[in-house]
Amino acid sequence: MFVVYSPEGRNFIGAEPTNKATKINAVTPVEFDETMMELDKDYLTEAQRGQHNQRHKRANYALGQYQKQLETMTDRHVVVTVSEIMSSPVISLPPTATLTEAWDIMQERRIQHIPVLDGQKLVGICSSQELLRHVIVNQSNQIQTPADRAIMDIANPEVVTTLANVDVRRVAFIMSQYRIGSLPVMSETGHQIIGMITRSDLIKRLAKLPPLEIYA
Template identity: 25%
Template sequence: MRQVRHLLESKQLGVVSIAPESPVIDALKLMADHGVGAVLVMEAGRKLVGILSERDYARKVVLLGRTSANTPVSEIMSHQVVCGRLGDTVDQCMQVMTEKRIRHLPILEHKEVVGIVSIGDLVKAVIDEQQIELRHLQEYIAS
């Protein structure tokens, strides 16, 4: 089974982050510009303090009648961030994300963020691995 480190090596996009004092509208623009569903919230660009997802926005801004321009990211971000490690397998990450009902998993090494994987990244990795296995089985049967 592939490890997260292999997924991050093949990803084009690095970590998309924002400061906690930034307005939510800036986070939404970042997500739209990079085609992602969440941004990491980092203090001084290095310390992970939260994560802001489209789900957070929908539930904590739109439904509560707040405005994106006047609400700081820190007021609506998820403060308790579940993280993975480079050595974790795709299956381990999928299990954690399913149990915690999350769609994005920051990856840490030595307490520093080195990347982020989405549930879509993990599903793609599983499908790719299954296709390789299927091809090997077909080659075995044909020989």
């Protein structure tokens, strides 16, 4: 489930792709062998058959090594939900924080998005990209002007959020559809922010084992 927090209230949005997914099955050694023999039976000479046997042995060896690798991964945990890759606790700022404070904490913590909280209420979100549209940064990587402007003056008051138990593939779909780089993760009641998930979190996840299941 995904919820957009805005000054007008909360709105629910969906995230279901229109096409059903079909799982891609791996080629087994038997299927591989049958396919190769069917292709070769009509034109292989005796010498070629010898070369084919060598290739066949190498293919069997490669498939065997691949199978061993799969067996070593059976005890690893496949990540499927937001809670397993989100960042927590959340770094946030109040509406009265200045652009300089926002920029400094982004540089110090190496983050690109900061939610704006009024108490525990989520009232906006600010990205480094949006911040750089409104300020001038000097050669020392410090904001030169305007330094004392409030972050809420430029923060987006409409924030798309998600829950901790949502499938990460749905998160990727929503980020793509709405062209956003992060989602605050809300509690089940929707009254408290408990984490953040970003595009970088998804990319880092894809680069690690165990792999996500791939569908086409």
